[in-house]
Amino acid sequence: MNNAVAGFSKLSKEEKINWIANHYFSTPSEAISLLKNYWNTDDKIQRLHDEFIENTITNFYIPLGVAPNFLINGKYSIIPMAIEESSVVAAAAKAAKFWSTRGGFKTTVINTEKIGQVHFIYKGEESKLYLFFAQLKSKLFEATESITKNMQKRGGGILDIILKDKTNLLPNYYQLHATFxxxxxxxxNFINSCLEQFAKTLKEEALEYELFSEEEKNIQVVMSILSNYVPNCIVRAEVSCPIEELAEKHILNPQDFAEKFVQAVQIAEVEPFRAVTHNKGIMNGIDAVVLATGNDFRAVEAGIHAYASRNGHYSSLSHAKIENGIFSFWLEIPLxxxxxxxxxxxxxxxxxxLEMLEKPSAKELMQIVAVAGLAQNFAALRSLTTTGIQDGHMKMHLNNILNQFEANDEERVLIKKHFKHHVVSHSAVVDYIENLRKNV
Structure with a gap:
């Protein structure tokens, strides 16, 4: 069956849904009903959602939860988290509560510099290009004044523009490397607008530069685009306390726990296979807050993982130490x-x-997001080095299994009571449900 379609984007939402249902589903009416069931009942909000992306047919919901009791720099916050994975919000909240009685989280924004580049090909003498750039630089600032004036009023703008020779990587490849x-x-949008103007000015001025030959004047701009790698837009989050204060229900010997915890982090620092999963746990917390606050979690992910590889191998984003009887745990990440x-x-x-977070500035949000990542990592490592990760995770996953098998209220009570004292696994829950229903 040929399911190619012409002019799909020009169809109405109803027409798109009907076409999809009739071409891809054995029972089109059920597919249509399900898609429409997830439309927002408020037409104004639904129209807004429809215009976020193209070819919208419905809304795909992800739960929005909250993790309370985050003490950050002496101030309590409740953190919104949009995520579908079981136990993430619970783990963050548990870590927040743990550290709230041990001094809380401390955060520092180290820098907020962002980067954009104009990538171009220049076939000529390098010395001429650098002489040309010396004259060009001030003109690049002048050419973007109409773009930057409002940002400058807020204390921002273009910080610097430098010429980078990348011919050791690709023949005739150079960059205008700008910081913002x-x-x-x-x-x-601001950065990309500036970069596109840089590119235009670069080409125009090159045509008029008298020291260039005809070939040298023909600079080829390949692309102008911001970078999601921001190694100078860094935030630090940390926790620390005397080792004896780590004691709690599952930490009967705090010295042993602290030493094992540090070893677990050290393994993630040197072993990439562990580091990837270790950092994924950090990103559980980071992505959930980034998504809940309307930011681009794909850009954040790409930049953070690049940062984890900055020393030539992929490594842990978090670090831990014991020094003079003090346990310290911290991370520094680009955001x-x-x-x-x-x-x-x-x-x-x-x-x-954002209102729940008391309308934070970008710097304040950086700190909140970093704390969510550190809290998530602490919770995961505490479980791994004490009871094991599956105990808590599978108990949280129990609801998903119950929903999958459409357990009724009476069954849920009996199943949850049983698995309070038994190991939760998918097969064990399925067996218990089947036996329960056989005996009804």
């Missing part, structure tokens, strides 16, 4: 976030999430 301060906006522009002023739940 975008204050409370993530700044993608390019915004609290104005984009979805932050459009998506109702994003606006709610």
């Amino acid at each position: 301060e975008t204050k409370d906006s993530m700044g993608a 390019a976030l915004g609290t104005v522009g984009g979805l932050t002023s459009l998506h109702p739940l994003v606006k709610l999430s």
Whole structure:
């Protein structure tokens, strides 16, 4: 069956859904009903959602939860988290509560510099290009004044522009490497607009530069685009306390726990196979808050994982030590976030999430997101080095299994009571449900 379609984007939402249902589903009416069931009942909100992306047919819901009791720099916050994975929100909340009685989380924004590049090909003498750039630089700033004036009023703008020779990587390859301060906006549109103007000015001025030969004047701009790798847009989050204060229900010997915890982090620092899973746990917390606040979690993921490889091998984002009887655990990560522009002023739940966080600046949001990542990592490592990760995770996953098998209220009570004292696994739950139903 040929399911190619012409002019799909021009169809109405109803027509798109009907076409999909009739071409791909054995019972089109059920597919149509399911898709429409997830439309928002408020037409205004649904129209807003429809216009976020192209070819919208429905909404795909992810739960929005909250993790309370985060003491950050002496101030309590409740953190919104949009995520579908069991136990993430519970683990974050548990870690927050644990550290709230041990001094809380301390955070510092180290830098907020963002990067954009004009990638171009120049076939000529390198010395001439550098002489040309010396004259060009001020003109690049002048050419973007109309773009940067509002950002400059807020204390941001273009920080610097340098010429980079990359001919050791590719023949005739050079960059205009620019750094930016975008204050409370993530700044993608601002940066890209500046870069495109840089490219235009570069080409125009090259044609007029008298020292260039005809071939040298013909600079080829390949692309102008911001980078999601922001190694100078860094935030640090940390916790620390005397080792004896680590004691609690599952930590009867705090010295042993601290030493084992540090060893677990050290393994992630040197073993990439462990580091990937270790950092994925950190990203469980980071992505959930980034998504809840309307930021681009794909860009954040790409930049953070690149940062984890900056020393030539993939390594842990977090670090731990014991020094003079003090246990310390921390991470430093690159985060390019915004609290104005984009979805932050459009998506109702994003606006709610930011208001829940008391309308943070971009710097404040960087700190909150970093803390969520550190808390998630602490919770995971505490489980791994004490009771094991599956105990808590599978108990949280129990609800998903019960929903999968459509357990009724009476069955849920009996099943949850049974698995309070038995190991939860998918097969064990399925066997118990089947036996329960056989005996009814």
